[in-house]
Amino acid sequence: MTRPFILSAAIADPELAVPETAATYLAAADEAGLDLLLFGEAGGRPFDAQVLVAWAAPRSQRVGLVATVPASNAHPFHVARALSAVDFLSGGRTGWSVIPEGAAEGTAEDMVGAARSLWDGWGSDTLILDKASGRYLDASKVKASNYEGPFFKVTGPVNAMRPLLGQPVLVLDDAAPIAIKDADIALVSEATADAGATKSLLKVTLDTKVEDVAALFADGKIEGVHMSLSDPLAELPKLAALFAEQVAANPGGEGDLRARLGLPLASTASNQPDGAKIPEIA
Amino acid sequence: MSKQIHLWAFLQGIGFYPTGWMHERARPEGVFSMDYYSYVARLAEKGRFDAIVFGDQLQSRGAGGRTPERMAMPTLDPMTLLTAMAAVTDHVGLVATISTTFNTPEMLAERFGTMERITGGRAGWNIVTSVHPDTAGNFGLDEMPPKETRYSNAADVVDKACELWAAMDRAGPHLNQGRPVLVQAGQSPAGREFAARTAEAIFCPAPSIEAGIDFRNDMRSRISGVGRNPDGTRVMPGLSCVLGGTEAEARANHKAIMDMASVELAIEYLSESLCCDLTSFDPNAKLPVEAILEKTLLPTADVGRMVTPAGEKGTSLRDFAMNFMLNPRGHNVFIGTPEQMADMMIEWRDAGACDGFTLQPSYMPGGLEDFVEGVIPILQQKGRYRTEYPGTTLRSTLGLPAYERTEA
Structure with a gap:
């Protein structure tokens, strides 16, 4: 499996919701070779990140677009639909980070479970799109979720396609922990064997010692770094320069965000092996 | 100046006709790609449409538990599509349908407030209460709340959302329109009453010019009745079309x-x-x-x-x-040449049957291409349709009075 050195950052500046500023931030993120950009973070979410990642989809080329979703102010049916659409529009570059943000304990976990069950209600090969026979889809591949959690009851199926990624890349943040054991990425303040995700990224600043990070990466304790940005245009080039050697020595794979970063769909989270396939029309 | 015609493009899914996705000029695979939405958004802007509108449902199709195999579905989340379309255009407005029954005021105010900011003031909210019985189960309910409850709740949700937007605007970054333009599509007496109090634009079916005149007169009188200026609300009946170079070709x-x-x-x-x-x-x-x-x-x-x-x-x-x-009920379907269609539209406008139309292309994107290339230039030559946008916000494009900011 691909083992790239992953570069991640978060922007919580309210100006990210202003188009002129957002355009410059996204260009800087792509220019820096950032793998993941979190829109908002625990303690800083002055916008609806799900809306901003939609705008960012056609305004960015490569960076993974991670929406910070508050369990206290969202519903899994809406979230599942919004992120499915963003994943198609971004060509498989979508992620999400669910934070409690004041919600009752267990709500965030319930949101993850409910949204996953909705995405899994659509098979990878549901669409047929055959104009000649008039068959648009294979109904046997569509299932009602009948999800029942402590906070959310969602019948499904959802009126949104299974995402290209199967499920968006799920990011955990140890600043706002949730009890999920099969996430894709964990943002950690110190390397731990029990972060709850396929890969851990160490939270760093521009003062972090690169040698320390390189040693942790070489030992397999972390898979890259994450930085919370306060001045994105100034900090992004510096972040990229600081870790340029690690990134160059450990490139990502080809394809969508999961393929590039080496993040298979969690078998515990999905009853489907793949993301959605869109048939080509002659 | 002759009465100007407003135009919205209702671009849900793959066209007005259920058969539309099979047309040789339809791109059913496109509804899952950004390329398609970029193309369509720029085409609507080239056609100087006021806005692109997406309807919405909060349940998948599946009558009696059976998912249909021949209908174009599922469609993707409209607010996401519209916000992405805003990222590749500069002027065209973007009207998203959001339910007051299955969103809290806080949820929808945050979503729309963010959309309003990132689109630079081009957002509109088509306020719906949701009606389909299958929606309830997706939100933990056994059955839908009764209609009266849904409408009284809708009024409360709109009021609360407006308060939240005013607070967002004051806190900054500034909302260019103050808040999204409020759109409604109610047909029942309760729906019309709600629209009269709330809506700045109304989407409705009108199968004939007489039906359009009756509806618009009724709405204008209801709007005056609640103390609002009827010129502050645009009435935009649905209109589909199949065009051809000659009547026989159409x-x-x-x-x-x-x-x-x-x-x-x-x-x-x-x-x-x-x-x-x-x-x-x-x-x-x-x-x-x-x-x-x-x-x-x-x-x-x-x-x-x-x-x-x-x-x-x-x-x-x-x-x-x-x-x-x-034989779609409710909406006007025009079959003829672009010249005939332009004349029909002008006749409706002059008769007071509408302020403009919500175009529902019969298939996509071919049906929209035909209209933009064929009908728009004729309306422009006749001086009945804009050749440039008057400003950058949806409110200015609709010619609505400016939003009045109030102190907290």
């Missing part, structure tokens, strides 16, 4: 759309419309009125009015379903 193009229809598709479409699965019935037998009334999840009185007359005549399921799908 009719042939229309026939080509009709000829793509299969009985299987028609019965799936009818099943969805009646909320009961009819695919297991013999299409050549009489319309199974009793079974429909027993199984439907919709109010049986409404369904009875639709099916009982055909049942009494002994119409077959096949004939009823084909007629139901191919």
Whole structure:
């Protein structure tokens, strides 16, 4: 499996919701070779990140677009639909980070479970799109979720396609922990064997010692770094320069965000092996 | 100056006709790609449309628990699509449909407030209360709240959302329009009353010029009745079309759309419309009125009015379903040349039947291309349609009075 050195950052500046500023931030993120950009973070979410990642989809080329979703102010049916659409529009570059943000304990976990069950209600090969026979889809591949959690009851199926990624890349943040054991990425303040995700990224600043990070990466304790940005245009080039050697020595794979970063769909989270396939029309 | 025509593009899914996705100039695979939405958004902006509008539902199609196989679905989340379309355009407005029944004021105010900011003031909110019985289960309910409850709740949600937007605007970054333009599509007396108090634009069906005049007059009088200025609300009936270089060509193009229809598709479409699965019935037998009334999840009185007359005549399921799908009720469908269509639109506008139209292309993107290339230049030459946008916000494009900011 691909083992790239992953570069991640978060922007919580309210100006990210202003188009002129957002355009410059996204260009800087792509220019820096950032793998993941979190829109908002625990303690800083002055916008609806799900809306901003939609705008960012056609305004960015490569960076993974991670929406910070508050369990206290969202519903899994809406979230599942919004992120499915963003994943198609971004060509498989979508992620999400669910934070409690004041919600009752267990709500965030319930949101993850409910949204996953909705995405899994659509098979990878549901669409047929055959104009000649008039068959648009294979109904046997569509299932009602009948999800029942402590906070959310969602019948499904959802009126949104299974995402290209199967499920968006799920990011955990140890600043706002949730009890999920099969996430894709964990943002950690110190390397731990029990972060709850396929890969851990160490939270760093521009003062972090690169040698320390390189040693942790070489030992397999972390898979890259994450930085919370306060001045994105100034900090992004510096972040990229600081870790340029690690990134160059450990490139990502080809394809969508999961393929590039080496993040298979969690078998515990999905009853489907793949993301959605869109048939080509002659 | 002659009365100007407003135009919205209603671009849900793959077109007005259920058969539309099979048309040779339709791109059903496109509805899953940004390239398609970039193309369509820029085409709408080239056509100087006021806005692109997406309807919405909060349930998947699946009457009687059976997912249809021949209908173009699922569609993607409209607010996401519209926000992405804003990222590749500069002027065209973006009207998203969001339910007041299944969003809290805090949720929808944050979503729309963010959309309003990132689109630079081009957002509109089509306020709906959700009606489909299958929606309830997706939000933990056993059944839908009754209509009266939904409408009184909608009024509260709109008021609260407006307060939240005012607070967002004061806190900054500034909202260019103050808040999204408020749009409504209610037809019932309760819906019209709600629209009269709230809406700055109204989307409605009007099958004839007379129906349009009646509706617009009724709405203007209701709006005056609640102390608002009726000139502050645009009435935008739906309009679909099939065009051709000559009338004969247009009719042939229309026939080509009709000829793509299969009985299987028609019965799936009818099943969805009646909320009961009819695919297991013999299409050549009489319309199974009793079974429909027993199984439907919709109010049986409404369904009875639709099916009982055909049942009494002994119409077959096949004939009823084909007629139901191919003769869309409610909306005006124009078949003819671009010149004739422009004349019809001007006639409606001058007669007071509308302030403009909500165009529903028969298939996508071909139907929109034909309209933008054929009809828009004629309306412009006749001085009845803008050649440039007057500003950058949806409010300015609609010619609505500026939003009045109030102190906290």
